[in-house]
Amino acid sequence: MIRRTLIAAAFAAAALPAIAQDAPWPNRPITIMGGFPNGAGTDIYARRLAEPLSRALGVPVVVDNRSGAGGNIASEYVSKQPADGYLFMFGTAGTHAINAALYRRLPFNVTRDFTPVVLLGDVPNVMLVNPEKRPNLQTCQDVLAAARARPQAITYASTGNGASTHLAGAQFATAANLQLLHVPYRGQPGAIASLLAGDTDVFFNQTGPSMGPIQQGQVRALAVLSRERLPALPNVPTVAEACGLPPMDTSTWYGLLAPANLPAPILQRMNAEVNRIISTPEFRTWLIENQAITPPAAPNSPEQFRETLAADIARWAEVVRVSGATVD
Structure with a gap:
């Protein structure tokens, strides 16, 4: 009797993993x-x-x-x-x-x-400047003029080498035939902090994390890098409207x-x-x-x-x- 009980217990224990695996998904975090x-x-x-x-x-x-x-x-x-x-x-x-x-x-x-x-x-991406640290950059045309006057004098932050914020800036510079100086940071916090501190001039940031600083007046949105204006930023022109460049979509x-x-x-x-x-x-x-x-x-x-x-x-x-x- 004891032997049968032990054998039954052994079979039950062996079956546990199979039962766990067959449990409906999901059954854990x-x-x-x-x-x-x-x-x-x-x-x-x-x-x-x-x-x-x-x-x-x-x-x-x-x-x-x-x-x-x-x-x-x-x-x-x-x-x-x-x-x-x-x-x-x-x-x-x-x-x-x-x-x-x-x-x-x-x-x-x-x-x-x-x-x-x-x-x-x-x-989409949006072109940001710091109105307090860069009062001379009121419009996209101001950025273009400053960059053309002094090649690589205008810096732009990004969330890292190869990030969409990097390529958005590179696309913009190529379209405008400008030389901008790329300054990569490790992620969103460092890049936005550099703009707020005045360490960089422009940030072609994604819209989501940009909305708070825009609404709080910490940054000014000069243009959206999309073919049409955005419902969330109806007063911000497109690159084509603000900069006189071909329509751009990053x-x-x-x-x-x-x-x-x-x-x-x-x-x-x-x-x-x-x-x-x-x-x-x-x-x-x-x-x-x-x-x-x-x-x-x-x-x-x-x-x-x-x-x-x-x-x-x-x-x-x-x-x-x-x-x-x-x-x-």
């Missing part, structure tokens, strides 16, 4: 990893998304940022993790399109090693990705839940009016995101080539 510091546009969006997503999935959704190397540190980490539905990456056109063109060697493949899950929106995207080969049921569930959340009137209003982000058009499938990624890799490779931007 989910992590969304970002590649940029706290306070970056990706961090702001990820934390806003995490709360309703946690309610929808019934488990905690936490945001973990591993910044560095233009997002490559986070990308490499995520690319090497199991595709079990408990780790996702808050990716950008920078991490998964621009970096593919800028870096000759990456320890991961931006297409092969990831599963595109859902597109989260298009993010918009990038935010998107949720997972390690390669994410199981189809998890992929479909996550795509559906995120689409539902970002399509609600409350979330759309926050995106459009608070962050100046354009929500993706519905339906927003993984296949469409994969097509966007492929097209953007080709697009940014050309931008990098024309601008001559490099990473140190």
